[in-house]
Amino acid sequence: MTKVSFLTGRELIDEEMIYVPDEHTSTRPAIYLDNGRLRCNRCNNTKNFSSHRCARCGKVCTYCRNCIEMGKISSCTTLYRWNGPAPKHPDHAGTLHWTGTLSEGQRAASVNVKQAIIHSSEHLVWAVTGAGKTEVLFQGIAAALSDGKRVCIAAPRSDVVRELAPRLAAAFPDTPPIALYGGSPDRSSYSPLVVTTTHQLYRFYQAFDVMIVDEVDAFPYTFDPSLQFAVQKARKESSSLIYLTATPNTEWQSEVKSGKRDATLIPARYHRHPLPVPATRWCGNWKKTILPVSVQLWVKEKLNEGSRLLLFYPHIETMDKALPLFKEIDPRIESVHAADPLRKEKVELMRRGKIPALLSTTILERGVTFQGIDVAVIGAEDAVFAESALVQIAGRAGRSAECPTGEVVFFHYGKTEAMRKAIRQINEMNKLGVERGLIDE
Template identity: 70%
Template sequence: MKNILFFTGRELTVEEMQEPIPDLHHFAVQPGVSDEPKCQRCGNETNFSSHPCARCGKECLYCRNCIKMGKISSCTTLYRWTGPEPDVPKAAGILHWSGTLSPGQKTASDNVLQAIQQQKEHTVWAVAGAGKTEVLFAGIATALSEGRRVCIAAPRSDVVRELAPRLQNVFPNTPPAALYGGSPDRHTYSPLVISTTHQLFRYTAAFDVMIVDEVDAFPYTFDHSLQYAVQKARKTESALIYLTATPEPSWREDIQSGKRDATLIPARYHRQPLPVPSMKWCGNWKKSIVPPAVLEWVKTKEKALLFYPHIETMEKALATLKAIDSRIESVHAADPLRKEKVAAMRRGEVPVLLTTTILERGVTFPGVDVAVVGAEDRVFTESALVQIAGRAGRSADCPTGEILFFHYGKTTAMVQSIEQINEMNKLGRQKGLLDT
């Protein structure tokens, strides 16, 4: 029955239930806000407001934290399916992939598989461009073959949209359900779910394997309710896999001290070292906007990303740089043409793309050079700079690339990001994962 599939693992308000609602005896109910108060969907315990409610006739508390996903009030009832789970077909886990894993990937893949089989926690710390998605294939295949349900949670919807077709290709028998705000898949059932962390709020004890991609990325690290969502959506007995290229310092400590079970892939799949950034003093760039050194750099480039710390300085710089080459563009998070400009950059139509940290991760432009203007600004944390450097030299055809930090005073973040990259290259060599 189609409805049962939809309800499995979900916990929903009556507005989210699709008609006709199947056998109500198979639903457990609870109030949307508990007495403490605590929102039973997102776990919020501090951000509430209230008003006289026309439905229940009382002064009714509502959660402001997850209100963008539909309002949860004291008089809201949450419905959770308690009937039988659907069978996952045996063929669900058949893997259609002919690629080979690098030795670094192979180790990580084996450890992920083992963690999934033993329902344990495991972290994969893989440098940008290591090929961390492929590391998941064997584990997901095994889980699906054994009739278990798998979720990959990512912090941003563009990552979900990028991952879904890749997994669809390798698991053609199990088209994944891609969930993000406004997604066309939101009413479909699949044993393989790829979701933004926000959409996980609608699940309870649903997944046997929970994989959290880019665990260090905004907003996951800052938003405790998203961590709550991850814990709520997985079953008590389940595996939890974390993926990251730049773990936070506290995670790194836990990994190095052995408190956190982890696999490190310090080298890229193409066996070339990570390009190392260099630093160049450029004077007060806030005044000059495009310092002479930056201008000279831009003039020589055919394919480059130029990071600015703020939209305002970036837009001023664009005006100056457009005079050199009118094809130069800029992009930021709220830019309505963001997708189009990134696509034009991919097609090679934009020689230099100015950007905020929005393009620090998740994007690949083969053969790109990278510079940061105002690298000392506090938005450029150690992780941000490592991620930015990770844009260069990703493809096997162009494994090198230039990375330049233009600055008006060195910061610890800049120095440590370069140290981190050097350290990874050293480890890669020690482990025999690099050719040079």
């Protein structure tokens, strides 16, 4: 790793600098006074600060609590960035090796994404879950790389990054992407093609000609202004911004329908089958029974039919209590959550068909694909299951052309408006897909 490759596009703190600054390195304070108010240059925080006796300078320093997980920065911390030449792109960087065929809906989105990238403009791709959003990006990425541009795809969660990276590597083998997330082995590497969690963008400054934000509606990005700031900070002043989502917020939906936001809508999956519409089933007080009888019977029936299951619980505590009861049905059943140290391994085992049923919190509501599964939500009325979360969860079923159908059940202790809206949205997309000739009736 050369100095140029390591520093290009990055903005790093003292502890992250492994090279001596030179004439191509510029600096600025990590924390400064902005009209009498403290502001963090890395994450734009103006409210969440604290003070401590600093090990670096020996004085009492103010530090930013908002982005502390990316490494503590204090009032004595310096941010370093590279202003010299960038590494050259590899030969054939823009050569696309993907030979698949796009659906009619995907083709329209692909053309619009490519045009937005060429003209450094903004575009939203509103596509139902399983529509094939990644493939829609390929032509635009190829055009950008061929033109010497640097491309970033940012996603809210590391699971999504780990799933996207090998797909992009297969499509662009001449430009192997680097995948950045907490603990990533690529964190010191350079590539014109980057797949990263949005949190890692705190470490970049005007690095990318093309910024693609996947799952733009997802937690934590949609609720964290500092992550939205990080996306803007990591873009070059003249750059394109592409948003991808299956569930845009109400404001964006209105802007799309009124023509105020440039967007492409894909209301159907590439395999031309409708989205599975969730059924609702009352299961009683699941917090008390943990594994309601109706859920237990459904799981046994499905497993006896040879189905594989993805089961969502709203909280880790309830899921942990439920797991031993599920293991009485089949000892191979596992559970996963964000802090699970074996999360990556369990997801891979589920993907390979080694686990018959996987219990999960909302950590797996999006960004992962398991072929041929049925899906259930236990406690679907819980507040954690917003409309967008339920739509995404339902979208885990029927994603592949080989297994285009699947059953989705919302087990509940009382129907909510979020459940009704999620089902209504899925039905509306299926209707629109049929009207546009994108679904085979």
